[in-house]
Each structure stands twice: as C-alpha cells, then as structure tokens.
Amino acid sequence: MEKLISGILAHRRAVVAAFVALAAVCAAMIPLVKVNYDMVDYLPPEAQSTEAVRIMAEEFDQAVPNATVLVHDVDVPGALALKDAIASVPGVDSVLWLDDVADLAAPLETLPAATVEPYYRDGAALFQVSVAEGEEGPAVSALRAIADGAGPGNAVAGEAMDTAQMQASMVDQVLKAVAIVVPIIVLLLVLSTLSWIEPVLFLAAIGVSILINMGTNLLLGGVSFVTFSVSPILQLAVSLDYAIFLLHAFAAERHRGGTVEEAMARAMRSSASTIAASATTTLFGFAALAFMQFQIGADLGLNLVKGIALSFVTVMVFLPALTLCLCRVIDRTTHRRLMPSFAGIGGPLAKVRVPALALVAVLAVPAFLGQGSVVFTYQNNVADATLRAGADTLMVEDEFGRQNAAVVLVPRGDVGAEEALARDLESLDAVTGVMAYATTVGAAIPPGFLDEGVVGQFYSDDHARLIAYLDTPLEGDAAFAAVQEVEDAAARHYGEFYVAGQSANLYDMKQVVAVDNVTVSLVAVIAIFLVVAVTFRSLGLPVALLLAIECGIWINLAIPYFTGTEVNFIGYLVINTVQLGATIDYAILLTTHYLRHRRREPARPAMRAALGEAFPSLLVSAGILATAGFALAVSSSIGAVASLGLLLGRGALISLAMVTCFLPALLVYGDGAIRLTTWRSGFWRPGAGGAGTSAPAAAADAAGLAPAAAPGLASADARAARPPAAAPSHPDEGDAS
Template identity: 45%
Template sequence: MNKLCEFVIRYKKGVIITFLIFAVFGAFFASIVSINYNMTDYLPEKTNSTTAIKIMENEFKDEIPNAKVMITNVTIIEALKYKEKIASIDGVKSVNWIDDVIGIDTLTTTPVEFLDESILKNYYRDNNALFTITIERGKEKSTVNSIYELIGKDNAAAGNAVNTALSQKMSYSEVIKAFEILLPIILIILILYTTSYIEPLLFLISIGIAIIINMGTNVFLGEISFLTQSISPILQLAVSLDYSIFLLHSFNEYKEEFDAEEAMKLAMKKSITSIAASAATTIIGFFALMFMRFGIGKDLGLNLIKGILLSFISSVIFLPSITLTCYKLINRTRHREMIHKFKGIGKNLLKINTAVLIIAVIVSVPSYLAKSNVEFVYGNGSAAKASRTMKDAVHIEKIFGKENILVLLVPRGHTDRELKLCYKLSDIPHIDSVISYVTAVGAQIPAEYLPKELVENFYSNNYARIFLYTDLPEEGIETFKTVQTVLNTAAEYYNTYYLAGESASLYDIKNVVSKDTKLVNLIAVIGILIVLLLTFKSIVSPLLLLFTIESAIWINLSFAYFYGKTFNFIGYLVISTVQLGATVDYAILMTERYLTCRKELESKYAMEKTIDDNLIAILVSGAILSTAGFILALTSSNPIVSELGNLLGRGTLLSFIMVACVLPALLIHFDTAIQRTTLYRIFNVYYRKK
C-alpha cells in the first residue's frame, strides 16, 4: 500500500496523462461497439425456438418476418408493384404476400372474390394490402427510414424491426439526455455536501473517465445489449460515486494536520479498505447476474463488474493524482459548509424506533408474498405511445386485426401426417388459419409440378414449414398456453418439431428465467452474507443488515402486485441485485459506526451519535442513486429501461428509510445478541472457561 501511495504521488502527472489517453481510446472504441436490440439472441442455444430460428436461416430462403407494411387503397397489381419496390430496399431480406402462398399466376388471373377467403384475409382486405417483411438485423434503422420514404404518411409500418429502429434512433440520445439532467443535479447535491466548488467536478471526472474506459472495453466483447448501453453508464456513476467521496472526505480530515501529500497518503490507507468493501458488495450483486442462463444477465453483469472495478481503480489512483495537482485551485474555491450534521435527529428517530420496527415487520410479510405473485412480461417493450410506430401498429390492427405468426417446423416427407397435424392445429382456439403446402396447394399435388419459389416457401430439403396465424398478443397467459398446446399437438404426430416466432421465443425466455430468478437472488444473498460475516465477524448483525435491505426490496417489488400491474422480468432481476448490492453499503456504514461508538457508550447513546454523525452521508449517497433512477425513468422511451429506473429510484428511497429508521431499532434490540455472537467475544469466553 505504501508503494502505491508513493507511486501515485510521485508520478501524479503521468498517472493523469495515462488515464486521459485510455479515456480517449475508450471513447473511440465505445463509438464502434455493436448494439444488440434482439432479446431472443440471448436465449440458450439449445432452446426449441433458437433451434427453429437456426433451421430457418440455414434451410429456408426466408426467415421469420419481423415487420409488416400496409398499403391502403391499392389493387392486386398495384400491391405487387409495391412489393417489388419494398424488396429492392437495402436491408430487406424478403417480402411475403399472398402470391407466395397461392402463386402469382393464380393471383393475377383469378378474381378476388373467388380466392380462398381463409388465406386472402391475412393479406388483402378492403383494398388494403398487408406485406410481411424480414429486415436484416443491424440495419433496422436505415431500412425502416427507406420504407417510410417509399410508403409515405398515408400507409403504415409496424413490427419488432420497426420498434427496434425506433429504439436505435432514441437509445443513444436518451443516454445523453439522462446525463444532461443528472449531472447538474449531482453537482448541486455534492456542492451542498462538500466545502469546495472544484471537488464535485473531480468526483465526476474520476468516475466519468472510468465509465468511458469501461464502455470502450466492450469492443473486446463484440457487442452489448441495448439494455447494457442504456443503464450501465448511469448505474456505474450512481453506485460508485461514493468511492471518490470516501477518499476526499478522509483527505480533508488529514490535511488539517498534515501537508497535502502526507494527508493523501494517510487518506488512501484509511479509505481504501472501506472503498474495497463497498465495491465488493456491489460486485457480488452484479456477479450473481452472471449465473443466468439467459445471456442478458452475463452481458449486463460483466459490464457492471468491469465498471465497478474501473471506478475503484480510478478512485484510488487517478483521483488522488488530480486532487494533488489541483490542490491550490481547490483551496481557492472553498465555501462554507452548507449542510450541517443532523444534530439531535438520532434522539428523535429513536423515540419511534420500536413502533417503526413493528410496522416494518408487519409490512414485510405481505410484501414478500405479494412480490412473489407479481406477473412478469418478457418482451423487449413496445414503441413509445406518441410515436408513428405505435400509431401505425394501431392502424394495421384496426383493419387486419391482431396478428401474431408462429412457424412450426416438422420433418418433410409425410404429407398425410402433415395434413392431419394441420387440421388438428386449426381446431386450437386463437389460431385463425393454418397455411402450409398441404393446405394452400394440396397434399395430392407433387412439388415437382409447381414453381420452385412457391415450394421453397414451405419445404426445405429436410423440413416442412407450417404458418400459424393467431389473434393473440405477443405474450401473456393465453398466449403461452397456446404455444404449449401447439407443441403438444406437434408431439402427437412427430418426434422432432420446432416452433419459431416472437411468442415462441418469449415462451422459452419465460421458462429459462423462471429458474434464473431464484438462482440469481440466492447467489446474491449468500455472497453478500459471506462478505458481511467476514466484515463484522458476527452471526447476528449480518442477518439484521440483510433483513433491512431485503425487506426494502420486497416492499419495492410488491407495488406492482398491489396496483395490479406487471413488470418486465429484467427489472425484477436487476433491482433485486442492484438494490441489495448498492444500498447494503448504507447499512454497513451505520452498523460499523454504531459498533465503534458502542465500545465507549451505552447502546442508546451510541446509536444517537451514529445517526447524528452519519445520516447526512447516507442521505447524499441515497439521493444521488435515487435521482439517477428517476431520471432514467423520465428520459427513456423504452418501457424496460423506464420501469427499471422507477424501481431503482423508489427502491433506494425505501432502503434509506429502512436503514435510517428500522436498522437502528434492530441493532439496539439485538445488541446483547450481537455482542455475544461476535467472534472475538466467543473466543474470549471460551478461553476464559478453559
């Protein structure tokens, strides 16, 4: 540690230059990192829907459509011309319409009223043509813009690819917007808390450089998810800003007796342990995400772990260097202390501690039960309500109804069995029509006598493709029940079968993450419990701390149940780990200071002093993290990110309340048990008896 301190102080200018160089490279590499907006890409490779998608990509010329375009007031011939123009747009891999089902000759020579109504209604109604389109991944934004230019404002485009294009357009700008709002608020909070106008800027520069470097290192991962891009920088800032505050707080205490360099050495030695412990609890919470089978957990968890480690390194190496370099400027910009310690608040809080503790215990039980019964959603989130995307989706649904396509793949070569399966599938509720070779062309007509393009729409060398048109939403109880029914029906006729489509993928996500949820929470709790046991060398106090934060999490998550709302499973997983890992630091700080004071004072007076001296520090940290959450919710148009922001903001406030009001009561009421179960006390009693 001494060598690190001496190195930082001796080579402070070199350290600053090195970090700045890394930041420049980080900013460049961050700009070229690919962003993945498709949640289904993070499913395990061997899930049914993932296998179906791979088969479609390898054996069929057309993949599953991910967009719809509706052209109004057109004839069949005009619609075919539009199809050609859409197909020619860069990024459009395929365009499917009724001519791909019944053949273009039949379509152009047969009057509309004589066409099969069960097939026609999915493609052409009241002079409105509906095309299903496959847009190449990664090109959604440019391709959708070109489609808009072609179809104009009177026609409509909707679907996952269109939603993705909107997200691509808004995600980067929304992150910038969030920082534009968040940074001034954090600066104001820090200026009120510190005694210099420059110190808050140094805090933000230190963590800001760590964020830039972290985002740049993602270039080695190849790509990151849109969720990681949206929330990781803000979470890293809000969670790790405390590290800088801890260091400079110690520095300001020592510089009253020592010169600047000696004061920094002492501050680094004193604070690095507490900073490391704080970082460790946060990292464990994020590390739990790495155990998810659903890849989004690894993507987000790894990014946040890197971010916390880089923030830690920046706080103990870069921040001391730039602080000493700017020391004279810091002194010239001193101001009086604007927020004083809350003298007397400890005595007032302890007057109500027993009542608050009873209320907390009573509320925690139904909250735990409620959060366990919240319904999740598993999709990527819909488009912003005020956007053209949402309006177009409503327009299409108004004319063609709700349409959700599933694609069933079964082995080729059994036309009789395929026909029986199609008849059985058509009897399933919510399936409007079943389109396959045997239903659209006929089981008796050999494929050799038909155009190759028509046959390839239904058959590959190994598989037959059956399209199921449903009136179901993308997800929900009824949707998942139907998906399971389709799979069960296919199992009656074939040993091998695969189901693709947005609902099929979401069904697999649901099954995967239902197990991930329990595992992630268990690992996070056990990991942090171990850290607490090592920190306090006590059996009782870690359990009290965990109850304090976990009950705040239960109450936070129970809001959705009591308000009759659902929330995205990602919000549940992330907040369960982030709120635990980030806000348990408040409980650790409160408990450590209490145990220190307890050596000299009775429990009641020790707690009064602890609250008076430390509540303001916890309040500042909580205010920053909570503000970050609410601003994330305010600035994001993506429902997943917005929902997560609300959970983070509300959860931090609840954790602060529990630490300020409930934890003191627990520590006082269990004071005797804590003293008796502390490791050194147990050893002393044991050897005394011997």
C-alpha cells in the same frame, strides 16, 4: 504499494494525461459498440424457441417476417410493383405477398377469402417483410419512404420497426437521463462538501471510468440495449462514494499536517482497503446476475462488475493525481458547510424504532408473498398512438388484425402428419390462418414440380415449417395459452418439434423468470452474507443487515402487486440483486459507526451517535441512487429500462428508510445475540470501567477510525465526526492551521 503510490504522485501530470487520452479513445469507440436489441439472443440455449431460431437461420433461406408494410388504394399490378421495390431495399431478405400463396392468374373472386384477405382487402395490400438483423434502422426508413411515396395514410409496423425505433432513440434517452442526473448529483455533492470544485473532481473520476467501460465493450463484441442504457447511470450512482471517501480522507490527512503529497499518500494507504471492501460487496451483488439463465443478466452483470473495477482504479490512481494537479483550485473554492450536521437525528429516529419494527414485522410476510405474485410484461415497446410507430402499428391491427406469427418446425418426410397438424392448427380459436405446404400448395403436389423459391418457404432438407397466425396480443394470458395450444397440437403428431415467434419467445422467457429470481437472489444473499460475516467477524450482524435490506426489496417489489401494476420482467429480475448490492453499504456504514460507539457505551446512546454521524452520508448516497433510478424511469421509453429505473429509485429510498429506522431496532434489541455471535466484539458492559475492546481496537477507536476491514461506502464519511480540514493555500505547503 509504496512504490505505486510514489510513482502516481510523482508523475501526476503524466497519469492525468494518460487517463484523459484513454478516456478520449474509448469515447470514440462507443459509437462502434454493437447494441443488441433482440432479447431472443439471451434466452437459454436449450430453450425451444432458441433452438427453433437456430434451425431456421441454418436451414431456411427465407426468414420469418418481422415487419409489415400497409399500402392503401392499390390494385394487384401496383402491389406487385411495390413488392419488387420493397424486395430491392438493402437489408430486406424477403417479401411475402398474395402471389406467393395463390395463383394470381385466376380472378381474386374465385380464390378462398381465407387465402386472399390476410394480404389484400378493400384495395389495401399488406406485405410481410423479413428484415435482416442489424439492418432495422436503415431498412425501416427505406420502407417508410416507399409506403409514403405510394400515397398518404400508409404504414410500416412489426418487430423490426420496434427495433429501429429503439435504435433511433437509445442515445438520446441516455443523454436525457444524464442531463437529469448530473445537475441533481452536483447539487447533492455541493451540499455535502466543503469546496465548489470537489463535485467536479468526483464526476471527472467516475466519468473517465464510465467512458473507458463503455468503450471497452467493443472488445466484448457488444452489449444488450439494457446494459447500454442502465450501466453508465448505475455505475455513476454506486461508485461516486469511492471518490467521496478518498477526497475526504485526503482532507483529514491535510489537517494532520505535512505536504499535500504526504497527505495524499497517507489518504491512499488508509482508504485503499475500505474502498476495495466496499467495491467487493457491490461486485458480489452484481456478479450474481451472471447466474441467470436469461443471459441478459450476465451481460449487465459483467458490464457492471467491469465498471466497478474501473471506478476503483480511476479513484485510486487518476483521482489522486488530478486532485494534486488542481489543489490550488480546491483551496481557492472552499465554502462553509452547507448541509446540516444531523448530529441530533438519532433522538427523533429513536422514537420510530418500535413502530418501524412492528410495521416491518406486519408487512414482511405479505410483501414476500406479494412480490412473488407480480404480473409481468415481457415486451419493451407498447404502441403509442402519439408517435408514428405506434400509429402505424394500430392502423395495421385495425385493418388486418394482429400480425402475430407462431412458427412450428417439425421433421420433414411425413406429409400426412404435416397435413393433419396444419388442420389441427386451423381449428384453434386463436388461429386466423395457417401457411403450410399441405394447405397452401397442396399435399398431393410433389415439391419437385415447383420452383425452389416456393418450396424453400416450407421445407429445408430436414425440417418442414408451418406458420400459424394468431389473433392475440404478443403477450398475456391469451397469447401464452395460444402458444401452449400450438405446442399441444404439434405434440399430438410429432415427438420432436420446435415453436418460435414473438409470443413463443416471450413464453419461454416467462418460464425462466421464477427460477432465475430464486437462483440469483440466493447467490447474492449467500455471497454478501459471507463478505459481511468476514468483515465484522460475526454471524449475527450479517443476518440483521441482510434482513433489513431484503425486507426493503420485498416491499419495493410487492408494491406493484398490491397496486395492480404490471412490471417488466427484466426490471424485476435485475432489481433484486442491484438493490441489494448497491444499498447493503448503507447498512454496513451505519453498523461500522455503531460498533465503534458500542465499545464505549450502551446500545441506545451508541445508536443515537452512530445515526448522527452516518445520516448525512446515507442521505447523499441514497439521494444519488434514487435520482439515477428515477431519471432512467422518466427518460426511457423502453419498458425494461423504465421499469428498472422506477424500482431502483423507489428501492433506494426504501432502503434508506429501512437502514435508518428498522436496522437500528434490530441492532439495539438484538444486542445480546449480536454480542454472543461476534468474535471479540468488545462491547461495553456496565462495570467494565471503560471500553471493552482490546488495546489495538481501543487505540483505533481513540483515533476515530472505523475497523480496517469495514467496507466504506461512505464509511469514510466518518468525516461527520471529524472537524473540517483547513486546506493549505499552496500544494507544496503543509497545513496552514
């Protein structure tokens, strides 16, 4: 390690140039990273709708329509011409209209209304369009151009349009979130540092790691839209503390004397283990997302784990080199301490200790039960009539009803069973029409007598495809009940069948939510329990720390239940581990300070001193995380991202309250149990004559150091107990003081 530190500091300009060049290359790679907007791709492979999608992709040439084009004031010849124009759009795989299900040589008045009206009514034509995955943006733009060219008041709607809308707004929304987050973070950092330039160094170090993380996603083949939106903001919020720790350790080492290179080398050695331990705690929380059946969790978790690892590298390699290169600038931009010391905050907080303990005891059980009964939403887009996309969707629904298709795949061969299933589906209250060979063409007509293009809509070599059109929203009790009825109908006639479609996909997502939530939470809690237990060599402390954070999570997730608010299921699943992984360091920081003082004095004064030292760091860290969360909530129109942002912002503030009010009560009133379950606790006891620690621990305490193994979110922010460093005026000089 000594050679590595020496090499970094000796070649600091080359190190800075290398990281800047790598960040620039990765920034150029970001636009090339594929962003996946299709949540179906992240369903478990064994999910019924996933298998149905796979079969259709492999066996059927014509995909299920995912867009609709509505054109008013058009006759049948004009509609057929528009159909040809739509079919010629790059990215459009197929177009379905009335001529595909009826013989237009006959007058429309002689055709069944149930056949005609889903496609043509009152002079308006509705085309069912299949847009290829990945082509939604340009294809929808071209479809809108055709619709608008046919006259005013026409519309394009459907899943492909929703995806195109997300694609068009994704980058703008991320930039908007950054524009909100960065100024507030800079303000918080300016208040908590002693140099105007230090916040720039913090953001530069983490910013470089974010660019590298986002660019290297190209090597993974792409990321989900949730990861693309959330990961950079979350990485910034949770890893800034690593940079804060290193630079404050550097300031403390400069105060001890020697050259700036020697001070930085000592700071790197002393901070490496604590930053690594803090990062490890967060990593375990994020890594638990990989245990979700819904693989969007693994996608986000892997990206966050990679981001935290890169942040650790940039803080330990790039930031020291950059700091030494700009040392003169740091010295010339020092300012007085702007944030109050909060040294006496322990007194007022001691008065709320018992009320906090009683309040959490009363809320814990209802909160735990309430967070398990939250009503979820599963879509990411809700029609907004103020936007073109929302207005078009509502127009199509008003004139032709909801375009909600459920696709049923059954084994091919038994025409009688197929016809019986089609009739059963038509009899369901929620079904407005069924498109099947037996009902559209006629079971009596052999497929060999028809054009392959017609037959291919209904049959592959192994499967028959029926499409039931549901008059329900895409999600909710009515939609999921309708999907269940469709599955029940298929089960009466076939032992093997598959159901797909937007509602069927969302129904499958609903099935995995409860299992995923329990699994991921359990994995995260066990992993972090072990890390904290090893760190503090205690069984009682991890129980207290996890109880404080978990109660905060339960309260956070129960608020939507008690206020009657719906929560996007992705935000609900992810926040459990993200809030735990991101805020457990708050509890670790306070506990680290408390244990150091507890070796010298009773529990109550030890806690007052610990709160006075740790509160500024807790306030800044929670403020940064809350700002990041609320910025995502207000900047994103995507349901999953906005919901996660709101939960994250609120969760950070709740965790701050739990750590400063509830955790102190657990540590003080559980002091005896903690002492008995902590190996070589060394707690001060009356009559001991001094600190109850062993000689090495006492020496460490005397030096004002936290335990070497303790994670250091801002545990470096034991800086509150140290005098500010007097910075040398030249990078090669020793301490000027």
